[in-house]
Amino acid sequence: MRFDYHTQYRQGFALFKDNSDRILYALLLTVMCAVPWLASSFVLGELAYVFILCIASLGLMVLIGYTGQVSLGHAAFVAVGAYAHVWMMNKGLPMLTSMLSAAGISAIAGLVVGIPAIRVSGLYLAMVTMAFAIVIEQVIGNWSSVTGGFTGMPVPDAQIGKWSLSGPKSFYYFCLVLLVLVVVSLFNLLRSALGRSFMGVRESEAASYALGIQVNQVKIIAFGLSAGVTGLAGALLAHHLKYLTPDGFSLLLSLELVLMVVIGGVGSLRGAILGGLLISLLPTLISNIKPWLPQAWSKQSGFETFIFGFILAFFVLFEPTGLNGRWLKFVSLIESFPLYRKDTFKRNKRYMKSERYR
Amino acid sequence: MSDYLLVWAQLAINGIAVGAIYAMVAIGIVLIYKATEVLNFAHGDLLTVGAFTAWGLITVFEFSFLTAMVLTVVLVALLAFSLDTWIIRRIAGQPQFAGVMLTIALAFMIRGLISMLMGPESRNYPTPWTGQTLHWGGLAIAQLHLLILACALGVTLILYYFFKFTRLGIAMQASSQNQLAAYLNGIAVKRVNAMVWALAGATAALAGVLLAPITLVDISLWFVTLKALAALVLGGFGSMPGAIVGGILIGLIEQFAGVYMPDGSKDIIAYLVLIVVLMIRPQGLLGEAHGKRV
Numbered sequence: 001m002r003f004d005y006h007t008q009y010r011q012g013f014a015l016f017k018d019n020s021d022r023i024l025y026a027l028l029l030t031v032m033c034a035v036p037w038l039a040s041s042f043v044l045g046e047l048a049y050v051f052i053l054c055i056a057s058l059g060l061m062v063l064i065g066y067t068g069q070v071s072l073g074h075a076a077f078v079a080v081g082a083y084a085h086v087w088m089m090n091k092g093l094p095m096l097t098s099m100l101s102a103a104g105i106s107a108i109a110g111l112v113v114g115i116p117a118i119r120v121s122g123l124y125l126a127m128v129t130m131a132f133a134i135v136i137e138q139v140i141g142n143w144s145s146v147t148g149g150f151t152g153m154p155v156p157d158a159q160i161g162k163w164s165l166s167g168p169k170s171f172y173y174f175c176l177v178l179l180v181l182v183v184v185s186l187f188n189l190l191r192s193a194l195g196r197s198f199m200g201v202r203e204s205e206a207a208s209y210a211l212g213i214q215v216n217q218v219k220i221i222a223f224g225l226s227a228g229v230t231g232l233a234g235a236l237l238a239h240h241l242k243y244l245t246p247d248g249f250s251l252l253l254s255l256e257l258v259l260m261v262v263i264g265g266v267g268s269l270r271g272a273i274l275g276g277l278l279i280s281l282l283p284t285l286i287s288n289i290k291p292w293l294p295q296a297w298s299k300q301s302g303f304e305t306f307i308f309g310f311i312l313a314f315f316v317l318f319e320p321t322g323l324n325g326r327w328l329k330f331v332s333l334i335e336s337f338p339l340y341r342k343d344t345f346k347r348n349k350r351y352m353k354s355e356r357y358r
Numbered sequence: 359m360s361d362y363l364l365v366w367a368q369l370a371i372n373g374i375a376v377g378a379i380y381a382m383v384a385i386g387i388v389l390i391y392k393a394t395e396v397l398n399f400a401h402g403d404l405l406t407v408g409a410f411t412a413w414g415l416i417t418v419f420e421f422s423f424l425t426a427m428v429l430t431v432v433l434v435a436l437l438a439f440s441l442d443t444w445i446i447r448r449i450a451g452q453p454q455f456a457g458v459m460l461t462i463a464l465a466f467m468i469r470g471l472i473s474m475l476m477g478p479e480s481r482n483y484p485t486p487w488t489g490q491t492l493h494w495g496g497l498a499i500a501q502l503h504l505l506i507l508a509c510a511l512g513v514t515l516i517l518y519y520f521f522k523f524t525r526l527g528i529a530m531q532a533s534s535q536n537q538l539a540a541y542l543n544g545i546a547v548k549r550v551n552a553m554v555w556a557l558a559g560a561t562a563a564l565a566g567v568l569l570a571p572i573t574l575v576d577i578s579l580w581f582v583t584l585k586a587l588a589a590l591v592l593g594g595f596g597s598m599p600g601a602i603v604g605g606i607l608i609g610l611i612e613q614f615a616g617v618y619m620p621d622g623s624k625d626i627i628a629y630l631v632l633i634v635v636l637m638i639r640p641q642g643l644l645g646e647a648h649g650k651r652v
Contacts, residue, residue, distance in 0.1 A: 070455055116637045122454060123397050124595070127587055128636050131629035134584070138626045255462060262459050301478055302577075306470025312463035316456055317448055 013191045032176055041168040045240075046284060048168070051175040052236045054276035055182050057260035059229030061272035064261050066190060067222035068202030069117060070126045073133030074257045076113075077227040079140060079249035081106040081234025083147050086244060089156045096160060099235045106231020107224045114223030118216045121205075133254050141246040152245035155238045165239070175236060182229060187269060189225075198222055202267075230257075259308065263315050265322025274323040282307070364496050369613045375503035376572075377609020378510035382565040383586035384593070384601035385517065386558035392534040392596060393554040396446060396457035400465035402583030403472075404559050408434045408566030410472060413575045416483040423485045431563045438559025442552040465580065473577050481575040488571055506568045513561060514602060530554055585612075588632040594645020603644060 006012060016022045036044060060074050085102035089095065116128050141150045158165035158174070165171050189195050197218050200208035209215050238244055256279055264275025286304055319326060383401060390398045408430050415426035441464065449456050487501040521527040533540035533547045534554075541547045569579065585608060593604025608628050616624035635642060 070458070072458075116633065120636050120640050123458070124591070124636055124640060126397075126458060127591065128633055130584070131588070131632045134629050135626050135633070138622055142622045255466075258459070258462075302470035302473030304470070305466050306474065309463045309466025309468075309470060313445070313460060313467065316460045316463060317445070320452060320456065 015187065029180070033173075036169045036172055044168040044172045046281070048172045048175040049240055050277055050280045051172075051179045052233050052240055053257075053260065053280040054273050055179055055236065056230050056233035056257055057264065057272040057276040057279075058182055058186055058269060059226045059233060060257050060261050061264070061266075061269060062186060062190075062198070062229065063222055063226035064258070065267040065271070066195065066198045066202060067219065067226075069219060069222060070122070070258075071113075071129040071223075071226070071254075072126045072258060073113075073129035073131070073136075073251075073254050074226075074230050075249045075251065075253035076129075076133040076136040077106045077110060077230040078234035078237060078253065078257075079136055079246070080109045080227075081231025082238040082241075082244055082249070083140060083234075084231070085235035086153065086155050086238050087146055094160070095158060095165075099232065102235040103228045103232040106234065107228030109231075110227020111220055111224040113227070114220040117219055117223055130251070130254070133251060137246050137249060137251075140249070147246075148244070150246060152243055155242050155244060158239045171239065178232070178236065182232070183269060183273070186229070190269070194218070194221065256308075259312055263311065263322055265324030265326075268324040270327070271322050271324030274327070278311075278323065279308075282311075365617075367497055369617060370610060371497065371499055371503060373610035373613035374606055375500075375506045375609070376612065377589075377606035378506050379565050379569050379605075380582065380585050380589045380608050381602045381605025382510055382513060382561050382568075383582050384589045384605045385513070385598060386561040386565075387583075387586055387590060388596060388598055388601045389554050389558040389561075393530060393551050394442075394446070394450075394457075395454060396449075396461060397454070398558070399458060399461040399583060400441075400468060401461075401558070401562055401586070402580030403465045403468040404434055404438060404562040405566035405569070405582055406472060406577060406579045407437065407468060408563030409570035409575045409579055410476060410481075411563070412567045412570065413481050413483045417481075427564070427567050430567055431560045434563035434566075435556040435560040438562075439552050439556040441559075442555035443548075446555070447548065447551070465583075469577060469580065476577075478577070483571065483575065485571050502568075502571055506572075509564060509568055513564065517598070526550070526553065585628050588628040591632050591642055592635050594642030597642070597644050600642055600644035604642070 016025065035047065039047070056074070056078055059077075060071065063069050063071055063074075081102045084105040085098050088098035088101060093101070113129060113132055117125055120128060140147045143149070144151075147153065158171065163170065165174050190198070197208060197213045200211065200213055201215055201218050201222075205215050208218075241248060260275035260279045261272060262275070263278060264273070265271030283304060286307055290303075315322060321328075383405060386404075387398055387401050390396055390401070411430045411433055412426050415421045415429055416423060421429065445464065446457075446460065449460055485502065485505075487505055490501045492499045492501055492504070521531060529540070529545045529550050530553070532543070533545055533550050537547050540550075565582070566579065569582065573579065586605065589604035589608045590601055591604070592607055593600030593602070608631065611627055611631060612624055615627040619627070
């Protein structure tokens with residue numbers, strides 16, 4: 001048994017809840033740092049890809065999970081980040097500068113999309129972002145002088161000063177460092193005044209407006225921030241893919257990012273990482289279990305799509321709080337071990353509540 | 359007639375025919391949205407199911423086109439009915455976003471199942487009107503386009519009559535306005551909503567059967583959902599006449615953009631229209647302005 005007992009004001013929003021939290025996270029970090037000595041280079045490449053997608057899903061989580069603005073087109077920002085980064089590297093900029101400016105350009109694109117977001121919300125916003133992603137995909141395909149068109153363009157090798165990052169080990173560490181940086185800075189941001197105003201806007205726009213929060217400004221900032229983080233992931237993704245084509249940034253990627261956020265659990269950074277982990281490893285998992293399945297299913301291309309849909313439907317119907325909710329339940333079950341009750345997590349009956357404008 | 363006018367008239371006819379399909383799909387989405395407040399992203403996949411069913415009935419079981427059309431409409435309506443009764447209904451009361459996610463999930467599942475069962479290749483099926491054109495004063499009108507127009511007009515008239523004069527149609531209107539009040543007045547709201555899904559599925563299937571001969575029977579038919587969303591936004595979200603007007607306008611805009619605008623713009627013009635309309639006039643052409651409930 002453990003009680004959440006605060007003796008100081010600052011404990012309420014401390015980075016770590018208590019010492020066991022600190023130890024656990026330090027252990028996790030040590031394990032992640034030790035992985036390159038244990039795993040093969042294929043696994044390292046996969047893990048680097050997982051980290052990249054986790055960064056993207058963290059970016060989207062800020063928008064969907066914390067600010068409540070649904071975007072179904074975040075692949076557009078991944079694409080903008082990736083192409084801007086490669087374009088600037090080809091112009092001769094050093095990698096880190098180009099990566100940060102790519103994130104900046106992506107953030108500006110986010111601000112541009114965020115401006116209609118002031119006028120519309122909910123479903124309309126989902127549609128605007130989706131349309132924006134489709135338009136961006138076509139623009140990339142047709143703007144061949146900068147993007148290489150539909151045939152694509154190669155990505156220059158990753159290199160900081162004299163260090164080459166093209167080996168699996170060094171690229172793994174680079175992705176890990178960026179992921180940790182992004183997690184820590186987002187976590188800190190979300191417990192600041194700005195982060196709390198994000199959550200205020202999510203819960204009730206009218207109430208946060210009444211409390212003096214500039215709702216429009218907050219929404220646009222959330223869009224820019226989210227797009228910037230996602231653009232950073234895009235720049236990293238370019239180095240993972242080594243060759244950019246517009247197909248890699250289709251509607252499917254947008255939907256996968258949303259899937260990560262929803263399956264992970266809306267409204268928690270841990271959820272974004274868990275969701276990113278599950279969704280990015282799913283294709284590998286599926287190809288591993290394929291040999292045990294009947295030939296007629298496994299050799300068809302639609303199998304993966306079906307599994308994605310099935311998992312998403314399963315989570316929406318049976319576990320709306322996502323993997324993070326499941327994790328929290330598990331933790332509280334262990335913490336209150338002999339004393340838990342069967343009905344602790346029973347969901348209340350819900351009734352239809354209209355969200356329609358009228 | 360001068361050449362310009364001729365080209366314009368030709369484009370207008372093609373545009374109206376394609377737009378009529380978009381309008382039919384959009385009507386289905388509006389029906390479901392008004393009744394259950396779920397934005398159905400799986401609507402295009404119901405349409406794909408319709409196209410594949412029609413292909414199976416016509417080429418494998420060798421039904422005539424009209425029989426196959428009627429059978430397909432009935433089958434897809436049943437599918438939509440059971441989708442609502444078994445799956446969609448469970449999320450009533452959750453935020454709107456849950457509905458979007460659930461229908462996207464269903465869309466993935468349907469798409470995956472179809473490509474598992476049928477493989478990736480495109481198909482085609484014959485209709486009595488394929489390849490036949492009507493020549494009238496220099497205009498070449500494909501008879502398929504006339505069929506589409508006739509069907510769209512028929513659907514519109516039937517729906518108008520249905521919602522205006524039948525008990526079930528009025529019950530649907532009532533339950534879409536206020537579910538609790540409708541329930542207290544003795545309307546079986548759950549069943550009525552499932553019937554709305556069936557009706558929307560029927561229009562989607564009809565649109566699929568008619569669209570497939572112009573394009574191909576293919577898994578990518580679901581993209582019509584996105585065009586229909588653009589049509590809905592242009593016409594005014596949640597308004598039936600708006601869906602029809604918006605659909606036909608989007609069809610026209612696409613045809614003219616294909617000729618008079620740079621390459622590749624035909625594919626994205628619908629989405630550009632969507633973005634611009636939502637930025638300038640979010641309530642659309644025929645929609646009403648609403649305030650948000652707090």
